[in-house]
Amino acid sequence: MNLLRTKSVEQSIRDTEQPAHRLRRDLSALDLTVFGIGVIIGTGIFVLTGQVAKEKAGPAVALSFILAAVVCGLAALCYAEFASTVPVAGSAYTFSYATLGELPAWIIGWDLILEMALGAAVVAVGWSGYFASLLDDMGITLPASIAAPPGEGGTVNVPAICLVLLVTALLVLGIKVSSRVNAVVVGIKVSIVLLVIFAGLFFIDGANYKPFIPPAQSTPEVSGLKAPLMQELFGITPVSFGWLGIFAAIAIVFFAYIGFDIVATAAEEARRPQRDLPIGLIGSLLVTAVLYAAVSTVVAGMQNYKKLSIEAPLADAFKSVGHPVFATIISVGAVIGLTTVVLILLLGQSRIFFAMSRDGLMPGWLSAVHPRFGTPYRATVIMGVIVAVLAGFIPLAELAELVNIGTLFAFLVVSIAVVILRRTRPDLPRAFRTPWVPLTPILSVLACLFVMINLPVETWLRFLAWMVVGIVFYGFYGYRHSRVRGAEAVSVKS
Numbered sequence: 001m002n003l004l005r006t007k008s009v010e011q012s013i014r015d016t017e018q019p020a021h022r023l024r025r026d027l028s029a030l031d032l033t034v035f036g037i038g039v040i041i042g043t044g045i046f047v048l049t050g051q052v053a054k055e056k057a058g059p060a061v062a063l064s065f066i067l068a069a070v071v072c073g074l075a076a077l078c079y080a081e082f083a084s085t086v087p088v089a090g091s092a093y094t095f096s097y098a099t100l101g102e103l104p105a106w107i108i109g110w111d112l113i114l115e116m117a118l119g120a121a122v123v124a125v126g127w128s129g130y131f132a133s134l135l136d137d138m139g140i141t142l143p144a145s146i147a148a149p150p151g152e153g154g155t156v157n158v159p160a161i162c163l164v165l166l167v168t169a170l171l172v173l174g175i176k177v178s179s180r181v182n183a184v185v186v187g188i189k190v191s192i193v194l195l196v197i198f199a200g201l202f203f204i205d206g207a208n209y210k211p212f213i214p215p216a217q218s219t220p221e222v223s224g225l226k227a228p229l230m231q232e233l234f235g236i237t238p239v240s241f242g243w244l245g246i247f248a249a250i251a252i253v254f255f256a257y258i259g260f261d262i263v264a265t266a267a268e269e270a271r272r273p274q275r276d277l278p279i280g281l282i283g284s285l286l287v288t289a290v291l292y293a294a295v296s297t298v299v300a301g302m303q304n305y306k307k308l309s310i311e312a313p314l315a316d317a318f319k320s321v322g323h324p325v326f327a328t329i330i331s332v333g334a335v336i337g338l339t340t341v342v343l344i345l346l347l348g349q350s351r352i353f354f355a356m357s358r359d360g361l362m363p364g365w366l367s368a369v370h371p372r373f374g375t376p377y378r379a380t381v382i383m384g385v386i387v388a389v390l391a392g393f394i395p396l397a398e399l400a401e402l403v404n405i406g407t408l409f410a411f412l413v414v415s416i417a418v419v420i421l422r423r424t425r426p427d428l429p430r431a432f433r434t435p436w437v438p439l440t441p442i443l444s445v446l447a448c449l450f451v452m453i454n455l456p457v458e459t460w461l462r463f464l465a466w467m468v469v470g471i472v473f474y475g476f477y478g479y480r481h482s483r484v485r486g487a488e489a490v491s492v493k494s
Contacts, residue, residue: 082418216242263284
């Protein structure tokens with residue numbers, strides 16, 4: 001049993017030219033950058049800003065966003081080299097298959113399925129809350145039983161289901177159609193963010209920044225399975241505020257940046273992947289890091305961090321200074337903006353599914369491409385239905401942190417894989433080279449591990465349980481149907 005068999009870079013690229021599995025190359029560098037911005041600007045900026053400032057970092061919340069961006073930036077440099085060298089759908093899954101072998105690649109693919117499906121469902125539920133609130137402001141009140149997630153007074157979350165199914169249909173129609181819709185929505189979303197920054201400057205009270213880093217406060221009530229793994233490993237009592245609070249906040253605000261790696265999943269649909277993918281990956285991360293730092297700084301200056309809203313911090317900050325019209329505009333922007341987050345997460349999810357099925361590790365019929373629209377429609381529809389069920393019927397509050405650990409694990413593996421591929425295939429043409437190898441990948445691995453050990457123990461246990469299920473599935477199906485294994489068997493017989 002050769003569980004570490006690799007799929008060569010050349011074979012991966014040849015597979016993209018098969019007529020039955022060929023995706024259309026319609027995306028430019030601008031399209032890819034806008035996709036990255038579209039998925040990053042969402043829950044993080046509209047929700048997490050208030051929660052993290054109020055409970056973890058105080059006015060210094062901007063530092064947590066910047067440090068989280070540094071962690072993602074190190075991984076982005078590694079992703080950029082791989083995506084431009086191996087411009088194939090599948091992102092970290094494809095990269096792992098070319099360097100670490102089939103079983104590690106399967107584990108990463110299974111991990112990405114968890115990350116993107118669960119992430120899309122969590123964001124859809126958040127969108128539903130904003131949507132119901134806006135309707136309520138207009139005098140239309142949806143019954144809680146059909147507009148709230150299970151566990152929060154609801155039975156089925158109808159708005160979330162409708163959003164996911166609508167976005168799924170849009171993705172089936174074609175990548176270019178999706179990118180145009182995304183570009184319009186991202187334009188609206190960025191305009192709202194800029195409104196918060198420039199309008200909010202006029203309402204900043206310098207007293208709200210004092211102290212900028214509040215004194216650390218221990219939180220011994222966070223214990224047991226809900227305690228960060230770091231506490232259990234090193235006996236450190238969790239704290240809010242202070243520098244340790246800022247570091248602890250990174251594990252939360254990291255969710256704000258989840259999705260930039262989806263740019264890599266669209267590698268096969270980029271017109272000039274060697275040039276466009278590094279621009280899309282790094283460009284979207286830089287733009288959003290600046291916006292996040294600016295927004296969190298302005299909001300913390302408008303309202304004392306102890307009084308910030310957890311549900312809608314940006315809108316409520318403007319209400320606190322007597323400008324409810326701005327608050328309504330921001331709420332509308334949140335509803336529109338979160339739509340693209342769901343769209344792009346589902347885009348990435350379907351491409352991972354597509355790549356795995358094309359390799360035989362998932363049922364092969366999932367890799368069929370629509371003859372008219374040029375999209376992997378079967379994978380898209382199936383994942384859309386699964387995410388709709390998750391968003392509509394499953395309590396997700398306790399599972400959201402699984403998205404973070406899944407993403408961090410993928411970042412860690414890609415960082416390691418860059419070093420391996422440099423040693424095993426130094427001859428490959430690389431349009432973009434990660435600087436300072438192996439230092440940059442090592443720093444990326446260490447940064448990812450640091451954020452991961454700040455996640456709760458129960459998150460680690462759930463993640464390990466998901467991995468066990470994935471390995472069992474691979475043993476019963478993926479291993480037996482692997483196209484690379486089949487090609488090896490034919491080669492041996494001949």
